[in-house]
Amino acid sequence: MPYLADLEQSGIPTVLINYVEETEKVKNDSVLYGIPKLRYVEADRKSPGGVEEADRLLPLVLEGLTRPLTRAEKAGGRYAPEPPRILFEGTLPEAEKFYQQTERIPRILDAEWSMYTDGLPVVIPTEERVKEMLTGTSHAPDELISLQRDFETRPQAGLFMQGMIRKKGEVIKFMPTGSTATVEQIAVNAVMAGCRPEYFPVVLAMAESGGCTGDGRSWGGGFIVSGPIYKELGMNVSYLRFGPCNPANKTIGRVGSLIWRNIGGWKESVTGIGVGLTYGNPVTNGGFIFAEYAEGLPAGWKGLNEMRGFKKNESVIVPFSPGAWGIGQEHLPGVYRSLQRTGHGAIARFLDVKGVVGPHNYLEFLTKDIWATREGGFTLVMPPQVAQDLYDYGFKTKEAVYEWMWKRSFVTVGNYRQRGMGDLITNGWLGIERTSGKHWRELPDDYMVPAGGDGPEAYTIIVAHGDETAIDRFGGGPMGSQTYSIDAWR
Amino acid sequence: MAEKDKVYKCLNPVGKHEPVDQSPLAPRLTNLDGKTLHLSICGEADIWVPLEKRLKGDYPDVNWTVKKRFHIVPDELTEEERKTTDAVILGVCW
Numbered sequence: 001m002p003y004l005a006d007l008e009q010s011g012i013p014t015v016l017i018n019y020v021e022e023t024e025k026v027k028n029d030s031v032l033y034g035i036p037k038l039r040y041v042e043a044d045r046k047s048p049g050g051v052e053e054a055d056r057l058l059p060l061v062l063e064g065l066t067r068p069l070t071r072a073e074k075a076g077g078r079y080a081p082e083p084p085r086i087l088f089e090g091t092l093p094e095a096e097k098f099y100q101q102t103e104r105i106p107r108i109l110d111a112e113w114s115m116y117t118d119g120l121p122v123v124i125p126t127e128e129r130v131k132e133m134l135t136g137t138s139h140a141p142d143e144l145i146s147l148q149r150d151f152e153t154r155p156q157a158g159l160f161m162q163g164m165i166r167k168k169g170e171v172i173k174f175m176p177t178g179s180t181a182t183v184e185q186i187a188v189n190a191v192m193a194g195c196r197p198e199y200f201p202v203v204l205a206m207a208e209s210g211g212c213t214g215d216g217r218s219w220g221g222g223f224i225v226s227g228p229i230y231k232e233l234g235m236n237v238s239y240l241r242f243g244p245c246n247p248a249n250k251t252i253g254r255v256g257s258l259i260w261r262n263i264g265g266w267k268e269s270v271t272g273i274g275v276g277l278t279y280g281n282p283v284t285n286g287g288f289i290f291a292e293y294a295e296g297l298p299a300g301w302k303g304l305n306e307m308r309g310f311k312k313n314e315s316v317i318v319p320f321s322p323g324a325w326g327i328g329q330e331h332l333p334g335v336y337r338s339l340q341r342t343g344h345g346a347i348a349r350f351l352d353v354k355g356v357v358g359p360h361n362y363l364e365f366l367t368k369d370i371w372a373t374r375e376g377g378f379t380l381v382m383p384p385q386v387a388q389d390l391y392d393y394g395f396k397t398k399e400a401v402y403e404w405m406w407k408r409s410f411v412t413v414g415n416y417r418q419r420g421m422g423d424l425i426t427n428g429w430l431g432i433e434r435t436s437g438k439h440w441r442e443l444p445d446d447y448m449v450p451a452g453g454d455g456p457e458a459y460t461i462i463v464a465h466g467d468e469t470a471i472d473r474f475g476g477g478p479m480g481s482q483t484y485s486i487d488a489w490r
Numbered sequence: 491m492a493e494k495d496k497v498y499k500c501l502n503p504v505g506k507h508e509p510v511d512q513s514p515l516a517p518r519l520t521n522l523d524g525k526t527l528h529l530s531i532c533g534e535a536d537i538w539v540p541l542e543k544r545l546k547g548d549y550p551d552v553n554w555t556v557k558k559r560f561h562i563v564p565d566e567l568t569e570e571e572r573k574t575t576d577a578v579i580l581g582v583c584w
Contacts (some may be wrong), residue, residue: 001584003530003566005513015514017537017581026584034510043537043582054540059549061541065527065577066519073515080509087502095500116503126498150500263505361531428535428560456526 001026005033015064016040017057024270025106032177037073039064065356086127087116095124099192107269118257118287122192133187136200137489143182145172145207148488153480172210176272177265180209191264193254194247200232203255203487205317209482211259221284222322223256224302224478226304227315229486230291234327237293238465241381242296253287296384296463297392301398304462308483310480315486320379323475327378328366333470336362340389357391362386363405366473371409371451374475375421381472387463400455409452414445457481526553527577532564533583545579 007014007386017024019041041060047053099122102112116122123129126247134141147170171180186207190200206223228423230237244250266272294303294312305316331347338345340358348354370378395401416422423429429440433449443448443449452458460477519525529545531538535558546554555575557565563584567575 002578003564004578004584007567007572007578009513009518010572012560012575012578013518014578014580017541017579018584029584031512032507032510033511035515036512037515039515044536045536047537049542050537053537054544055542057537058544061545061579062522065579066522068518069515076514077510077512079506079507079512079559083502083504083506085502086499087504088500090497090500091495092498093494095498099500124498125501125503127501128498174505177507179507181505184501185503185505188501192503258503262503265505265507305498325570353540363548364517400519426560428558430558430560 001033001035004038005030005035008035008038010306012136013065015040015061015148017043017046017061019043021045021107021269022273025273028271029176029217031079034079036077036079037070092124092126096121096439097128105267105269113267114261115209116262118194118252118261121331123194125188125191130184130187133191133195133197133200134184136197137183137204139204139489140181141187143183145181145183145186146170147172147203148485151482153482160366172208174207174211174264175261179263179265181263182261185263186259189258190255193258195249196247196251196254199252201486201489202233202317203230205261205484205486206252206377207255207263208484208489209317209319211256211264220428221256222288222320223253224304224318224320224460225289225315225486226293226294226308226318227292227310227486228294228313229315230293237291239468241290241464242288249289249291253289255287256289257284257287260358273343288322290381290462290464292462293384293465294463296387296465298384298388300396301387301391301461301463304460305483307398308364308481310483310485317484317486318478319482319484320478321476322379323376324374325472325474327374327475328473329368331365331469331470336386336469341367359389361393362389363401367405367408372409375419375425375451375453376475377406377453377460377477378473378475379460379466381478383469383471384463385467386467386471387461398461400410401457401461402459405459406450406452406456409450410448411451412445413440413443413447413449416449416451417445419451423485455472519577522549523551524553526555526574528567528571528575528578528582529554529556530564530567530578531556531558532560532580533562535560537582 004014004016016038016167018040025283026040030036037383041057041064043057044053065416088095099116101115102252103115104110105113147166147168149168152165174181190203195203232259233248235248260266292304297303304313306312308316309332310316335345335347339360339362343353343356350365351360353360390401426440433440433441433443435449458477525555559565564580
């Protein structure tokens with residue numbers, strides 16, 4: 001929409017062809033970007049072959065470019081919403097009823113949609129509670145959420161994202177509406193999620209990342225904490241780290257989806273079209289956060305904070321985008337222990353090391369066919385023993401593991417052409433293949449290309465506490481090189 | 491006052507959108523002949539396969555330019571290209 005707005009405002013008439021399900025978002029976005037009367041033509045995505053649909057659309061498209069403007073289309077104006085600071089005044093029972101209001105959204109079959117919450121009951125954000133939350137930071141309540149340091153983002157070829165330099169002080173725009181927020185407004189959402197004031201610096205760092213809303217459409221929904229703050233807050237880095245019952249993990253994770261809903265303004269089919277990613281991903285399920293157990297790292301393996309240029313004693317948050325859960329070969333923890341301790345069991349048979357005590361390269365078993373039905377990197381959350389075994393085997397750094405896994409992901413161009421994401425990642429085979437520097441269409445079918453992401457940086461290892469030697473594996477990982485200091489928000 | 495009757499001021503969790511000037515649309519074309527019309531193709535290509543063919547076939551006196559991208563973000567016209575472009579048809583993402 002920014003592109004269309006720019007064209008219209010520079011005097012070039014446009015018409016948009018959109019699918020009919022997206023019309024409400026088109027109307028919404030055209031106001032947000034300053035061209036409220038944008039002309040659009042609705043297409044039906046179910047038209048077989050598209051020929052009849054093209055016949056129907058053609059005169060409508062050309063009419064959009066030639067029919068003289070109406071009075072309304074020639075008019076200007078200003079969109080300047082002023083949401084009140086005090087949303088409701090009344091007793092707590094009345095407030096609970098108010099904040100739990102819902103509306104029906106036609107495009108999702110009139111399903112109910114919470115107007116102020118994530119669908120769950122919330123802690124009512126009274127002035128007193130918000131004031132208490134604000135004691136968790138030294139930042140002023142009326143300060144706009146902005147970047148706390150300069151940093152450079154890494155280009156991501158498959159997403160057509162250029163690398164860019166972002167400057168300290170840049171005001172954060174929360175997508176999909178591009179709204180801004182003050183420290184106080186984030187505190188309101190933190191209260192609603194059930195956070196304690198001591199969690200607030202983590203929440204503010206999440207807000208600094210844009211609440212993991214990306215460009216509003218997809219990606220994100222999760223956060224990793226690295227650094228000693230996990231101990232201060234009592235975050236669970238051990239068994240059931242992804243499960244219920246830990247207040248810090250659950251409430252801080254929840255704030256992300258409230259920020260997306262309230263600050264970013266997500267309203268399904270109106271301000272955004274969900275495709276199961278971001279906070280709509282069942283893995284994130286409305287918000288997802290966990291922390292690193294740096295004490296379990298083998299010597300020579302760095303924590304996520306150190307790998308991102310921070311010190312070991314500095315606490316940071318990294319937004320990430322988790323995909324499919326439980327990828328790779330399944331096994332029980334005892335099967336892993338047998339592999340390394342006695343050289344017996346299924347994994348030992350797979351690696352042909354029967355009777356030979358480890359360390360063995362377990363990753364050869366785990367990653368067999370892991371890219372057969374998916375592209376991209378992934379994240380491994382492993383107990384200290386697995387990390388130590390990999391170190392003893394010869395992976396003296398995490399980067400060495402990443403490099404090994406990425407190289408293992410190479411497939412032939414012939415294979416890559418048959419994959420579901422190939423058309424998108426290669427821009428319809430019109431672009432340049434990174435490893436060769438050649439045009440995709442010049443490459444022979446037997447040329448090897450990586451199915452597992454742009455490079456080793458597509459992989460992440462997080463060490464968690466626990467002696468049960470099973471690792472959590474899920475697709476996706478950190479969103480580029482973005483890392484945000486939690487300490488900057490204390 | 492009983493606790494249940496106590497009145498509280500409750501804050502707004504919503505963010506604030508910066509004011510945006512609303513612009514009129516650019517003037518429309520009076521005719522198509524001899525004009526340069528740009529097709530900005532992004533997202534799913536399906537509808538565009540027959541549509542591009544129909545547009546070019548039915549309007550041979552139009553100078554058609556095309557940029558295609560399979561991604562949701564369109565491949566934008568450069569400043570130089572805009573100077574000679576009379577109108578843009580964009581779809582299906584934006």
